[in-house]
Amino acid sequence: MxxxxxxxxxxxxxxxxxxxxxxxxxxxxxxxxxFTSGQLPMKDGALKYKGILGEGIxxxxxxxxxxxxxMNALSAILLHTEELDQIVQIIKLTAFVASSPSFTxxxxxxxxxxxxxxxxxxxKGQHARSAVGVTTLPLGAPVEIELIVExxxxx
Numbered sequence: 433m434x435x436x437x438x439x440x441x442x443x444x445x446x447x448x449x450x451x452x453x454x455x456x457x458x459x460x461x462x463x464x465x466x467f468t469s470g471q472l473p474m475k476d477g478a479l480k481y482k483g484i485l486g487e488g489i490x491x492x493x494x495x496x497x498x499x500x501x502x503m504n505a506l507s508a509i510l511l512h513t514e515e516l517d518q519i520v521q522i523i524k525l526t527a528f529v530a531s532s533p534s535f536t537x538x539x540x541x542x543x544x545x546x547x548x549x550x551x552x553x554x555x556k557g558q559h560a561r562s563a564v565g566v567t568t569l570p571l572g573a574p575v576e577i578e579l580i581v582e583x584x585x586x587x
Contacts, residue, residue: 435516438552447500449507450474453570458508464520464583466512470528470576471504472569473497482572485541485565486532494574495544498527501577502545506552513583520582522549522559528576531565538563545577 439445449458450471459468473481473496481497483489502525506516513519527542529535542563549557569576 435519435552442551444503444552446507446510447475447503449511450504451477457511459505459511461512461583464585465523466509466579466581466583468505468508468577468579470526470578471501471508472571472573472576473500474504475500479571479573481574483574484530484532484535484568485537485574486535489574491537491540494529494541497573497575498541498544498577499548501575502548502579505577505579509579509581509583516552518583519553519556520584522553522557522579522581524560524562524580525549526578527561527563528566528569529563530567530569530572530574535565538565541575542577544575 452458456469459466480500481493485494525545529538529541542561546561
């Protein structure tokens, strides 16, 4: 099953590539690696989720935000490859979670993105990961996700 078919089967669709909010590009390719810039939970050009974990935003909402960030990252990958089927392996996911000092479940927020990648890519979705708590993120987002993926060589 192609990744496009798998997304459809899961009821998912890739959003348009999010526009950069400052002086950077959404993703960069070097050799067979693509690095995404940090992706926020943007939908239709606007931040869909806002808040700080441990101060008004719950874990379930933050996991949904992480899923949206991951979908935006996949869209950014398509700037450098024709199809997501060219992904050989998701190498690393980094999650930044806007957290109060008492919130210690950043890893569970990151599971929103990790679990989604596993559903989409099966074993190719297994990855190394970091989940880091920060005091604030751009625009007041609760989570920001970066991906590093290996893709097949350009023809």
